[in-house]
Amino acid sequence: TDTTSLLAVDGLSAWYGEAQALREVSLRVGEGEIVTLVGRNGAGKTTLLRCLMGLQGRCSGSVSFRGEEITRLPAHRRARQGLGYVPDDRGVYSTLTVEENLTLPPRVGPDPWPLSRVYETFPRLAERRAFPGTKLSGGEQQMLALARVLRMGARLLLCDEPTEGLSPLIVQQIGDILREVRRQGTTVLLIEQNVHFALTVADRHYLLAEGRVVESLDNDEMRTREHELLGYLGI
């Protein structure tokens, strides 16, 4: 077992029927890190996060979290251990208010945030606390999705492209929030197609292609190769 990594993934494979979506993926995320998964559409990024959360049907390999093997645990048990998944559709309950979205889910994880701390970290949500989900902008929905998982007690956020479809100003705000969340002790693994944003927010990066981790890059390596990677990712 790995004693230094918060999350250790070894030889993770996943299938949709006959089609293999992940091939022997291995990676590490240390406590307090922000790490991105980059790769073209269809590379397997979403499938990987779903496997880590225990939401993916068929997968094999080993996942350990805080030194404990969680490979065979269902999603609710992983949430109890401190994993929190923020899906790309954000999963906001549209008929409920911001505050109801925050307070309804059970506080299952090891580090549930009090509402006051949520509102201090997400002042926008404090202003919008009585608004229904339908009245929120895309950026506000994303903030709510992140805040809800923190309120539930997650120690590791698994975020599926939190910046997708958001304006540059809001993307910057999401970046500030992720850094603040990390400062308060939460670790983040996020899917990110925006290489520039990935460089400003994260410490390290894994490049996925056709279900494999093909490269592991630190910020300096990523910066040096930004042009090449932008071309590769088709952006």
Ligand code: ATP
């Ligand atoms: P995106 O960011 O566009 O979601 P991704 O890198 O997250 O891309 P995945 O969504 O994980 O990639 O998909 C990996 C592979 O698995 C792709 O070939 C995709 O077509 C396939 N796949 C994804 N979901 C399903 C599904 N429900 N049924 C069958 N194949 C799927």
